[in-house]
Amino acid sequence: MSWIDVENLRVTAGSKTLLSDVTLHVEAGTWCTIIGPNGAGKTTLVESVAGLRRIASGEVSVAGKSIAQLHERARARLVSLVPQQPQVPAGMTVQDYVGLGRVAYHGLLRAPSREDKNVVESVLDRLSLSDFAQRDVVTLSGGERQRMVLARALAQSTMVIVLDEPTTGLDVRHQMELLELLKNEVADCGLTVLATLHDLTLAGQFADRLVLLDEGEVVLDGAARDVVRSRELSERYGMNLRVLDVDGSDVIVPVRH
Amino acid sequence: MSTNPPNPRRVAVVTAMTIVALVAAAICGLVVGPTSIGTWRVVGAVFAHLGIGHDTMSSLQSTIVWQLRAPRMVLGLLAGAMLAVAGGTYQGVFRNPLADPYLLGVAAGAGLGATFAIVDIGSGLVTPTWTPLLAFVGAMIAVAFTWLVGGRGLRSSAATLILAGVAVAALLTSVQTYLQQQASSGSIVRVYIWLLGSLASASWSSVLLVLPYVVICIVVCVMAGRALDAMSVGEDESRSLGIRVRQVRFIVIAASSLGTAAIVSAVGLIGFVGIIVPHIVRLLVGTSYRRILPISVLFGAAFLVFADTLARTIMAPSELPLGVVTAAIGAPVFVLILSVRRSYVR
Numbered sequence: 028m029s030w031i032d033v034e035n036l037r038v039t040a041g042s043k044t045l046l047s048d049v050t051l052h053v054e055a056g057t058w059c060t061i062i063g064p065n066g067a068g069k070t071t072l073v074e075s076v077a078g079l080r081r082i083a084s085g086e087v088s089v090a091g092k093s094i095a096q097l098h099e100r101a102r103a104r105l106v107s108l109v110p111q112q113p114q115v116p117a118g119m120t121v122q123d124y125v126g127l128g129r130v131a132y133h134g135l136l137r138a139p140s141r142e143d144k145n146v147v148e149s150v151l152d153r154l155s156l157s158d159f160a161q162r163d164v165v166t167l168s169g170g171e172r173q174r175m176v177l178a179r180a181l182a183q184s185t186m187v188i189v190l191d192e193p194t195t196g197l198d199v200r201h202q203m204e205l206l207e208l209l210k211n212e213v214a215d216c217g218l219t220v221l222a223t224l225h226d227l228t229l230a231g232q233f234a235d236r237l238v239l240l241d242e243g244e245v246v247l248d249g250a251a252r253d254v255v256r257s258r259e260l261s262e263r264y265g266m267n268l269r270v271l272d273v274d275g276s277d278v279i280v281p282v283r284h
Numbered sequence: 285m286s287t288n289p290p291n292p293r294r295v296a297v298v299t300a301m302t303i304v305a306l307v308a309a310a311i312c313g314l315v316v317g318p319t320s321i322g323t324w325r326v327v328g329a330v331f332a333h334l335g336i337g338h339d340t341m342s343s344l345q346s347t348i349v350w351q352l353r354a355p356r357m358v359l360g361l362l363a364g365a366m367l368a369v370a371g372g373t374y375q376g377v378f379r380n381p382l383a384d385p386y387l388l389g390v391a392a393g394a395g396l397g398a399t400f401a402i403v404d405i406g407s408g409l410v411t412p413t414w415t416p417l418l419a420f421v422g423a424m425i426a427v428a429f430t431w432l433v434g435g436r437g438l439r440s441s442a443a444t445l446i447l448a449g450v451a452v453a454a455l456l457t458s459v460q461t462y463l464q465q466q467a468s469s470g471s472i473v474r475v476y477i478w479l480l481g482s483l484a485s486a487s488w489s490s491v492l493l494v495l496p497y498v499v500i501c502i503v504v505c506v507m508a509g510r511a512l513d514a515m516s517v518g519e520d521e522s523r524s525l526g527i528r529v530r531q532v533r534f535i536v537i538a539a540s541s542l543g544t545a546a547i548v549s550a551v552g553l554i555g556f557v558g559i560i561v562p563h564i565v566r567l568l569v570g571t572s573y574r575r576i577l578p579i580s581v582l583f584g585a586a587f588l589v590f591a592d593t594l595a596r597t598i599m600a601p602s603e604l605p606l607g608v609v610t611a612a613i614g615a616p617v618f619v620l621i622l623s624v625r626r627s628y629v630r
Contacts (some may be wrong), residue, residue, distance in 0.1 A: 056315065074520075077524050078523070078524075079520050079523060079524060097525060098528070099523055099526050099528050099529075100525075100526040100528075102526070103524060103525055103526030104526070105427045106524075108521070108524040108525070110520065110524075113517070113521065114516075114518040114521060115515060115517075116516035117571060117573030117574065118518070118570050119513070119571065119572070122570075123513075125524055126523065127514055128518065130514050130525050130527060131525060131526030135508075135510050135511040135514065135527065135532070136507060136510065179525075183525070188446050251332055
């Protein structure tokens with residue numbers, strides 16, 4: 028069963044076409060990563076799925092419901108977002124920040140219910156953030172901060188999560204840790220993931236499926252192992268990419284001319 | 285400096301101290317004046333009104349307290365509370381620490397309306413009682429105009445609205461300046477006095493006139509605290525969390541502007557309260573609007589009544605402009621707190 032359905036999506040900004048006739052279906056409980064060079068339209072695609080972009084034509088549906096037809100609150104119960112550059116408000120505790128993920132449930136006028144608090148506590152615990160719960164968000168390290176943003180998205184209790192370059196600014200260890208946490212959530216909760224990643228090795232290792240986007244169009248769409256080995260990948264990035272097999276995992280290495 | 289959010293105990297202490305200050309300000313507003321009545325006699329009269337004890341004031345003293353000082357004190361409470369909470373909500377909704385209740389042209393519109401009323405009184409076109417009405421209408425037209433110029437607010441960003449407010453204020457101020465240029469020197473003085481703000485003309489009828497607007501608008505603004513906290517992560521992230529950002533912005537701006545326009549029409553342009561009080565409160569209780577807004581209501585009310593008591597007594601029998609006193613008290617306090625805690629703006 029498909030949880031994310033993108034049909035002939037076209038998104039424009041003024042006279043510029045950002046996405047052109049993009050069609051994509053993501054099966055429930057799978058991880059699909061969008062790759063592509065800068066300016067390919069990756070962020071536009073995930074933001075469209077999150078309902079943050081005005082669509083020129085086509086259709087985006089999540090769980091069979093048209094995103095454009097849903098109110099913000101209903102949409103936030105279907106799709107959660109981890110943005111590329113999350114804004115972290117000084118003076119807010121980690122617990123309150125993660126609790127923002129429950130706004131779609133308790134609304135803006137009522138305090139969080141017992142259930143909302145339980146969900147937040149559970150997510151903090153799963154992501155090893157309980158010890159930081161009362162800390163000011165600005166005191167966290169980059170890795171802890173990104174875990175907190177993921178926690179907020181998980182607190183939304185959606186079946187679909189979209190992530191825009193979630194590993195930006197993290198060192199290798201923290202990149203792996205974050206993606207492993209997400210992989211566990213996919214396995215444990217049956218989450219459906221749509222992510223963008225620049226790191227092709229990480230993209231290939233964590234995703235079930237890769238979609239190569241270039242100039243607003245889908246160029247390649249297939250199993251991660253097939254896409255990273257495609258000649259088209261090197262051509263679209265305009266460089267020589269080699270795939271090395273390291274202990275059964277694909278490592279994509281750019282080769283200097 | 286620790287950036288940890290303030291603990292609940294600190295918030296409770298600040299709230300309690302603000303309530304004590306509010307009660308003290310109200311008593312000062314009733315007790316202090318050129319005619320000495322005596323604190324306990326006035327307090328006794330207040331309790332007598334509540335059905336406790338006996339009123340020992342003479343009829344003259346009763347008239348002074350209940351017909352002169354009390355409406356002035358109550359209007360001061362309402363004005364301080366409304367301006368402070370409107371400033372806080374504007375700072376939250378625009379995520380701009382420099383925002384105040386006059387940001388979208390309320391002051392310029394009210395100033396133009398009042399100037400038109402005062403300057404044209406001599407022509408017989410309007411009467412003095414029209415000044416508050418035209419100030420109110422001018423303020424609301426200015427905000428509506430800003431909303432339209434700024435792309436109806438629903439489609440535009442907060443920055444676009446702020447810029448539209450700057451443009452509309454400049455336009456209306458230029459018209460007001462032209463009207464003043466055509467006016468007699470007597471009218472110019474009256475316009476100038478109005479622009480500086482004063483509670484001197486307060487009466488129970490003016491209190492009753494603004495009361496419904498102000499109470500409703502304060503309640504709406506305070507209830508917006510949770511929304512403003514959630515919106516501190518930016519517009520796109522807020523929307524992804526399920527918040528109808530532009531609708532919230534419309535409601536908050538409408539409530540803040542309506543309440544401010546009502547107050548300005550009654551007391552003129554009192555500056556500084558709307559920008560300084562939320563900042564002082566933020567420094568004391570942290571950056572959450574759920575705490576800032578209700579405490580700003582209490583703090584702003586106490587602050588303005590204290591300032592007005594000083595304004596009417598410090599150079600008695602003449603009065604200092606209220607705006608001068610609010611700035612003279614508020615600025616040093618703010619600088620003092622700022623020097624202790626430097627990083628706090630969300």
